[in-house]
Amino acid sequence: MPRPYWQWVVWARNGCLLVWLAAMLIPLGPWMDWIGWLTLHTLYGLVFMGMLVTWTIWPRVAFSRLRAKLLANEHLLCLSCGYPLKGLPARHTCPECGRPYEAEATRDAWRHWLEHRKLPPDVES
Numbered sequence: 001m002p003r004p005y006w007q008w009v010v011w012a013r014n015g016c017l018l019v020w021l022a023a024m025l026i027p028l029g030p031w032m033d034w035i036g037w038l039t040l041h042t043l044y045g046l047v048f049m050g051m052l053v054t055w056t057i058w059p060r061v062a063f064s065r066l067r068a069k070l071l072a073n074e075h076l077l078c079l080s081c082g083y084p085l086k087g088l089p090a091r092h093t094c095p096e097c098g099r100p101y102e103a104e105a106t107r108d109a110w111r112h113w114l115e116h117r118k119l120p121p122d123v124e125s
Contacts, residue, residue: 002113004082008062016054023047067114075107079123 023043069084070077076085083096090103109123 002079002082002110002119004077004079005062005066007082008065009059012054012058012062016051020047020051070110070114075110076103077106077110079106079109079119 066082069082073084073086076088077083078085078094078097078099078101080099081094081097083094085092085094085101085103085106088095088103091101093100105123109119112118112120
């Protein structure tokens with residue numbers, strides 16, 4: 001997985017897991033008397049729906065956002081950090097992370113990822 005895509009997905013999933021953990025700890029606190037079981041079950045339902053959206057729909061949203069960013073920058077994004085490389089020399093280093101790149105190899109890697117959802121074996125992210 002390219003790091004620019006994976007970072008969006010992982011951050012959303014980690015946040016969702018933290019909310020789930022907080023919701024699971026609510027019955028252990030002294031405030032359970034005034035929350036009530038009906039409210040607690042409603043909260044659990046909302047947390048479950050949030051997890052469902054985060055784990056199933058969010059990766060698709062992140063993919064479509066990255067695809068739009070790739071098309072706007074002619075498939076020239078750094079494979080490591082996602083910085084737009086459009087307008088920079090064909091052989092250079094990324095100004096954001098310092099990773100060296102070649103424009104045509106980067107384009108080919110992103111096109112391969114869009115088609116197969118995985119980077120070519122000769123590219124390390």
